[in-house]
Amino acid sequence: MKFLKNFGLVLLLAAVLVAWVAMPWYGALAVAVLLALWMLLFRSGAQTRSVAAVGISTLTQRMGSSAVIVVGIAGVVGVLVALLAMAEGYARTQRNAGSLDTAxxxxxxxxxxxxxxxxxxxxxxxxxxxxxxxxxxxxxxxxAETVVAANLPVRGSPTGDSGSAQVRGISEAAFTVRPNARIIEGRTFQPGLREIIVGKGAVRQFDGLKLGATLKLGNQPWTIVGIFASGDAMDSELWADANVVNDTYKRGSGRNSATVKLENAAAIKAFSESLENNPALKVKASTTLEFFTKQSEKMTQMLRAIGITVGAIMAVGAVFGALNTMFAAVASRAREIATLRAIGFRGLPVVVAVMLETTLLALIGGLVGGALAWLIFNGFEASTMSAGAVGKLSFSLAVSPQLLWEGIKWALAIGFIGGLFPAVRAASLPVTTALREA
Incomplete structure (x- = not known):
């Protein structure tokens, strides 16, 4: 019988966790409202309020053991949100480089x-x-643009390491098809000259990228005449005249890609079909938003996988900490719980009350962890090798509301797991046994 009971608890736990993972914030809010109504309108709910109030009022007397749960869960949420913010920031930087009305x-x-x-x-x-x-x-x-790689010294490297930077040869229309890009220092290059402008993200990553400095690219000297910003993946690039880049790198008259301004977002269908149905062409067109989103998919998935794996490992430790704390708390209140059950309190109010106590601690831990992650990592500058490109990509970590909600969900899930088994034990322990143990 005990085995079947434990097996049933495991199945219940699995079902709740599956539903919880898929639940949006408004679904959780609805569950909280229903729970509050049950506690206000029903006798068993009123009993739950009474038991929960006593337990919560004693948290200050159990500050040390309660802090174990809060700190453990805050650590899990903080690390999880920070790692997921890296994936979100990387994907957002790539997506910002695209739009629906360019191809x-x-x-x-x-x-x-x-x-x-x-x-x-x-x-x-x-x-x-x-x-x-x-x-x-x-x-x-x-x-029409050319993309090449250049090795530049990495800023702040004690050993003088070099990294790969992406150099883009552009035409006059480049700033029109990318309206976010603008010169913030100096001026743009003059066509036909070995002049170059650098993104502010590249300035953060590499040494020597300042106005008036000379770079050696393709064994030729280039002068930096401007710094630009775009708030997307282009910030990590260096731009110059496409014809001069092709001459320097012996690329002939060809280009790697063509970025097109469309008449409107709906024009992509006629545009792409015209190109793909042209027997003289072997090309494929897509919106720049679709292109850059696809470019970020693998790296984003990898970063999310790392974050979830690390979070799961830490969550296991937090769950055991919560279990240990709540079993100890239930044991210390065994006489009180037994007395309540002896005077007519049912098992369900006891279970829910103990779990409310754990959930409250978990919620506090989740809020603390999420707040720390937002304060420390939101906007934090990072860089990585850009998947599918030839250079490093500079980006900012982004702690979005969705990530904070994801962290809160993890915290509450840990609290649910950590409180379920101690709560069930407290409600199912025979009254006489509980009084003897106390």
Whole structure:
């Protein structure tokens, strides 16, 4: 019988956790409202209030053991949210580089710009495709671009290590197809000259990137004439005239990609179909939002997997801490609980009351952990190798409300697991046995 009871508890626990993982914040709010109504309107709920009030009032007398639960869960939530904020910040930085009214065109099955190649003839036909926006002169707003890698000294490296930076050769339309990009210091480069502008994210990552400095790229000296910001993945790049970049790196007249300003977001369908149905072209077009979102998927999934794995390992320790604390708390209140049951209190109010106590401690721990993660890591600058690109990507960690809610859900789940078994033991222990143990 005891085995069946424990097996039933495990099944209940598994079912609750599965439902809890999928539950949005408003679902949890609805559950809390229903619980509050039950405690206000029903006799068993009133009994739960009485038992819970006594238990919660004694928390200050058990400050040390209560702190074990709070600190343990705060640590789990803080680490989890911080690691997930890294994934969120990385994905957000990539997504911000795209939009629904711009498109990027790559060679056929190319997964990224580096592996793509477009000829001058390809670019001419892309400019003539339907759906391409045009400027006041009637010219297609298309930036045909070349992407190459450059090794630069990493800022702050004690051993003088170098890292890979992405250099993008752009056309005059580059700032039009990327309206977020703007010069914040200096000026833009002059076409035909070996002048370069650098993103503020690249300035944070690499040494020597300042106005007036000279860089050696492709065995040629380049002068930094400006610093730009865009608030997205482009912040980590260096931009120069595409023709000069091609000459320096012996790329001929071809380009890696073409970024296109569309007439509107709905124009992507006609634009992409026109290119894919053109027998003279072997290219694929997608919105820049779709492209950059896809570029971030693998890295984001890896970072989330790391965060959840580390959080789960720490959560196991927090659960055992909660179990130990709550079993001790229940044992210290055995006479009180036995007396309540002897005068007519049922088992369910006792179970719910003990779990409310654990849940309260878990909630406090979750709020503390989430608050610390937000204060310390929200906006924290980091960099990593950009999946599918040739350079390091600078990004800011983003502690979003959704991540904070995810952390709170983990905290409450730990509290539920840590309180369930002690609560059931308190409610099912025979009154005479409880009085003897006390």
């Amino acid at each position: 990027i065109v790559l060679r056929g099955a190319s997964a990224n710009e580096v592996s793509s190649a477009l000829s001058r003839e390809d670019i001419v036909q892309i400019e003539q495709a339907p759906g391409v926006a045009r400027n006041a002169k009637g010219e297609a707003i298309v930036s």
